[in-house]
Amino acid sequence: MEYIVVIRTLGTAGDKYQQLLDSLNKQTIQPSKILVYIAEGYSIPKETIGKEQYIYVKKGMVAQRALPYDEVDTEYILFLDDDLSFPENTVERMMELLQQEHADVISPDIFPNSSRSLPAEIMMRVSGRMCARRNDDYWGYKVMRNSGYSYNASPIKEIYQSQTNAGACFLCSKENFLKIHFEEELWLDKIEYALGDDQVMYYKMYLMGLKILTWYKHGFVHLDGGENMHPEKKKKVIYADFHFKTIFWHRFIYLPETSKVKRLWSIFCIGYTFLFSLIVSLLKARWDIAGIKYKAIFDGIKFVKSSVYHTLSIVSKIQ
Structure with a gap:
């Protein structure tokens, strides 16, 4: 070839x-x-x-x-x-x-x-x-x-x-x-x-x-062995991670699912993950990190509701 x-x-x-x-x-x-x-x-x-x-x-x-x-x-x-x-x-x-x-x-x-x-x-x-x-x-x-x-x-x-x-x-x-x-x-x-x-x-x-x-x-x-991440950069990566997960979940997990039961299970799974992470940050008294995670999730939801998002084609699973 x-x-x-x-x-x-x-x-x-x-x-x-x-x-x-x-x-x-x-x-x-x-x-x-x-x-x-x-x-x-x-x-x-x-x-x-x-x-x-x-x-x-x-x-x-x-x-x-x-x-x-x-x-x-x-x-x-x-x-x-x-x-x-x-x-x-x-x-x-x-x-x-x-x-x-x-x-x-x-x-x-x-x-x-x-x-x-x-x-x-x-x-x-x-x-x-x-x-x-x-x-x-x-x-x-x-x-x-x-x-x-x-x-x-x-x-x-x-x-x-x-x-x-x-x-x-x-x-x-x-x-x-x-x-x-x-x-x-x-x-x-x-x-x-x-x-x-x-x-x-x-x-x-x-x-x-x-x-x-x-x-x-x-x-x-x-060959990229990684790097020691500066605290401010780490915060930006945390924001990006939670923002991405919110949008990915809705676009590629929730929407393609046709079973109501599995959709409910998907909601529970993402809810558990986000809640657990927020609680851990609060228990560590990292109010700043908890705030970053919350804002990332909120901004992700905001994007999912936007007109730009709704112009994207719906991804369906081919059986």
């Missing part, structure tokens, strides 16, 4: 970006093109392997991915962020797995949740943020009714089906990607930190009937 690589970047990843390009240059199956969608106002990076073609687009995690890809003339696209490295047979193996499983999308599990400690698992479960599952021979990642997700805590096989994944790397056909109309989700870029764009993209694929794989036995290295 021929494929083209598309990369979203600000052009500031430096050596991490060079490692990505070097990884692509070593692939046993070479891409027809390497298209780099760089945000307007940023400089072309000096790192190169001499094969990249740069295209300026509007800045945003969604804006730099929700594109028509008129420049792509192959069936398949390898979507990448700019801070990954991987072995030389990576694309070859991804294509093999996609064909063997008759799947539509494949993505490596680059954030190994299965290595989380038991105390951390318990806290995440009680809070409703995420839930570890064991002895699951079918699912990798699943989206929960409170906008959180559950993960396979004991993966044994190389691949599992999933409802969400990390968006830093995935392989799928151009036709299937365009089918989800990701451009409808540009509301995510209005939040200062576009949390949840990966979950929106994959879960929309799942609802539309695409078969998604999570690849566990891979050689990917996510």
Whole structure:
């Protein structure tokens, strides 16, 4: 299968970006093109392997991915962020797995949740943020009714089906990607930190009937090791998280559900999650954090009631 690589970047990843390009240059199956969608106002990076073609687009995690890809003339696209490295047979193996499983999308599990400690698992479960599952021979990642997700805590096989994944790397056909109309989700870029764009993209694929794989036995290295978050930035991330969860829940959990009983259960799940988190902040006497969470939820509800939101097409689950 021929494929083209598309990369979203600000052009500031430096050596991490060079490692990505070097990884692509070593692939046993070479891409027809390497298209780099760089945000307007940023400089072309000096790192190169001499094969990249740069295209300026509007800045945003969604804006730099929700594109028509008129420049792509192959069936398949390898979507990448700019801070990954991987072995030389990576694309070859991804294509093999996609064909063997008759799947539509494949993505490596680059954030190994299965290595989380038991105390951390318990806290995440009680809070409703995420839930570890064991002895699951079918699912990798699943989206929960409170906008959180559950993960396979004991993966044994190389691949599992999933409802969400990390968006830093995935392989799928151009036709299937365009089918989800990701451009409808540009509301995510209005939040200062576009949390949840990966979950929106994959879960929309799942609802539309695409078969998604999570690849566990891979050689990917996510070169962005994270950073110590400044308290003020942390507050902005908390706001973005609760704002996102409110909108995601209504758009992708509540509205697509046709069962009244399951809708009521979904209301209970999101209500429990928000109430638990607010109570924890109040018990810690973190009135500022509780206020941020409340405002984020309120603003999310306000957006759901807005005329802009009601112009978005309704997402229905394909049975």
